[in-house]
Amino acid sequence: MGHRFLTSLVPQKNQRVAGRPILEALRGLTWLQWMHFISGYIAWTADAIDFFSVSLSVTRLQQQFNRKTQDITTAITLTLLLRTAGAIIFGCLSDRFGRKWPLIVNLILISAIELGSGFVQTFKQFLGVRSLFGIAMGGVWGIASSNALENLPVEVRGLASGVLQQAYAVGYLIAALINLYLVPHVSAGWRSLFWTASGISLFAAVLRALLPESSVFIRVKANRVKDQTPLSRSRIFMHETKEMLKRHWLLCVYAILLMSGLNFLAHGSQDLYPTYLQVSKGLSDHNATVATIIGNCGAIA
Template identity: 70%
Template sequence: MAPRFLTSLIPHRGRFESGQPLMQVLRGLTWLQWGHFIAGYIAWTSDAIDFFSVSLSVSHLKTQFNRNSVSDITTAITLTLLLRTAGAVRTLFHKHFVAEFYLFDGYAIGSASFQVIFGILGDRFGRKWPLVANLLVVAALELGSGFVQTFHQFLAVRSLFGIAMGGVWGLASSGALENLPVEVRGLASGVLQQAYAVGYLIAAVINLYLVPEVSAGWRSLFWTGAGISLFAAVLRALLPESDLFLRAKAVQDAAGVSAKKQTSIFIKETREMLKRHWLLCIYAICLMSGLNFLAHGSQDLYPTYLQVSKGMSDHDATVATIIGNCGAIAGGAIAGFSSQYIGRRLTILYGILILSIGAFIPLWILPTGFSALAAGAFWIQFCVQGALGVIPIQLAEMSPPAFRATFPGVVYQLGNMVSSASAQIEATGGNHLKTTLPGKTDLVPDYATVQGILVGAVAAFVVVVVIIGPENHGFHFERYKTAFVEGGGRDEELSEDRDSSFSEIEKASSSRPPSLTVEKEAV
C-alpha cells in the first residue's frame, strides 16, 4: 500500500461537497470581508514597493553618494550586515554587483525577529493595531530614506527599514484570509501573495515615468512608497478588528477572565504549542527556504542578467521584468484557485515539477532576443509564483490554529533568511562561468547557466519537501480556540462543552455570515 504522504496528494472532492460554488460565495461576501482582504492586500503591496524602491534606484544612489569604490561599498555592506547574523559571512561581491546585492542580502534575521514580536502581538491583542503600528513604522522609515544626505545615513535608515518590514506579511495574510469563507480561501491566497509582484510593478512604473520627470528624482520613489504605506495603515485603522478575534475575546470577557490572566494563558499556551509542534516548525522553514530560493533565484539577479549576459538596455531589462511580474500575478491567482479543488501540495508540484523544470527554464535562459526572453520571464514567474501563491493558505491551514499571525510569518521570514544567499551564489558562479554576447568577443559572466542550475536544483529539493509534507486542505481553523484561551496551544476546538459561555456569544453573532459562525461538528 502506498504511504499516506503520497495517497494524500489525490484530490478529495468530498471535502467540499457541502460547500457552495465559488461565484456564489464571492457574491455573498460582506463589505467587511472585502475590506479586510483589501486592507491586507494593500499592506503587502506597499511592503513590496518600499523594498524594491532601493533595487530600482541603484544607479541613482551610486551617483548621489559618490560610491564608486568597491572597498567603500564593501565597508558599507559590512556595517549593514552587522545587524544580521546570517549576513555576516557575505563581505565581498563582484564589483559590478556590490551596490545591488547588499540591498537584498541583509534583512532576513531582523525581519524574522520583528515578525516574532508583531506576530505575538497579533495573536494576543488582535490583528488590527499591531499591523497599523508596523505600517506606520515602515512608512516613516521609507519617508526618511528619501531625505538622507549621506550614504551612512541611508544605510542606517534602510537597515532599520529591513527589520521593520518583517512584521507585515504574517499580520496582513492572517487578517485577510481568516475572515473569508473556506470555499474562497485558495483563490484569495493566490491573489494576496502576488500583491508583492503588483508592488514591484508599481515601483517599476513609478521609476520609469515619475522619477525622470520630477526634480526630486529618485527620492520621489521613496516618498510615494511611504504615502502608500501610510494609506494602508489608515485603511486598516478604519476597519474593525477581525471578527473571529473579537468573538474569542468576548467569550473570555464574559467568563470574567482578566487581561492579565489572558496574557498568562497566552504565555502558557505558546510554550505548549512549541512543545507539540517543533517538528512542524522545522518542516515549514525547509519548505519556505526552498520556495524563497526559487523566488529570489529567479528575480533578484534577473535585470542584471539581462543587461550583462544578454546585452539588453536598462529600459528593455525593466520592461522584461515587468512582463515577468505579470506572469507572477496570473500564476498566483490561477494556482490559488486550482488549489481549492486539487489540494495545496499538488498545485505546488504542478507548478514546479511539470512547468518550471520541464518546460520553461530553457526558454528563460537560452534565447538572445527580447521577445523570447520576456516570454521566458513570464512563464518562469507564472510557475514559481504560482507555487508561492498557495503558500498563505497552506501555511495558515498547516499552522497551529491559535498562532496564525506568528507561525506563518516567522517561518516565511526564516525561509527568506536562508534564501538570501541566492544572489551571492549566482554572482559568484557568474564570475567563474563566462560567455560572449552575440557578435562580440569579450567575455561576460554567464548568469543564464548559473540561474538555470540553481533554480533546477532547488526545484528538485522543493518537490521532495512538498511530497513528504503535511496538508490540511480545507481546514476550518476558525473553529479553534485562540492563543489566550485555555487549550489554544493544544489545538482544542471551541465547543459548548469546553466553554459554556461560547454558546451565548455564538447566538449573538447569528446575523453574521455563515462562514464566520463557528460550527460544532468535528473537523
C-alpha cells in the first residue's frame, strides 16, 4: 500500500491536464465565482495582517511591558498552539452551517480580539487576547479556502490555490507598510497597527456578508436527508470521518508531516525576522521593516 501511495505521487508521462485550458476556464468564470475567490483572498490577507502585527511590534512591546524578547514571543507561541482548536471548531461549523456565516462570525471575532489587543494594559492581558486570537485565527484558512476555491472549475484550482496562499504574504506586506508609514507617526504607536488590522478584518466580514452562500454547499445541503436531527448528523459526520481515516490514513499522515515541515520553515523564519534584523544585524526599525517588505514581495512573486 505504501509503495502504491508513493508511486502515485510521481506524474506519469501519459498524464495530461484534463478539460479546458486554464486561460479559457478563467475567461469563463462568472462575477460571483470571482467575488467568492476575492472574499476568501481578503479574509486570508486580513488574517495574516492580524497575526504579523505582533511580529512587527516585538521591540515596541518589549518597551511597553518591560519584558524580554522570549517573553513577548510567548504570545506568538500561544497563538500558533491554539490554531488547531479553532480549525476543528470552525471547520465543523462550516461543514454544518455553510461557508458564509461561520466565516463572517470568525472574522468579526478576530476584528474584536485585534481591537482588544490594542487596548491591553498588562502583559497578562496581552497573552490572554492573543490566545483567543489563536482560536479564531485557526478557523480562517479552512473556510476561506473552501469559500474561494470550491466553486471554481477544476482546471483553475491549482493556479488559484497558489495565488490564494500568497495572500498570507500580502497580509504581512500590508502590515509592514502600516508599521512603516503609520505607527511611527501617531501617538498610539504600536496600538494603531492592531486597530487598523481590526478594521480590515471587519471589512472582510462585511464583504463576505454581501455575497450568497457557496453553491457547492447548497447542493450538498440539498442532498441531505431532511428528517435528520442534529444528533444524527453528528453521528454521520463522525462515522464518515472514521471511514475517511481508515481509507486515507497514510495520505493524512503525509499531509500532516508535509504541513508541519512547511510551517516549521515558515514561522521559524518569518515570525521573528524583523526582530532578528534589529538585534543581530543592527538594522533600525525602519530598515528592518523595509527588508520585510522586500522579502514578502519575493514571496508573492
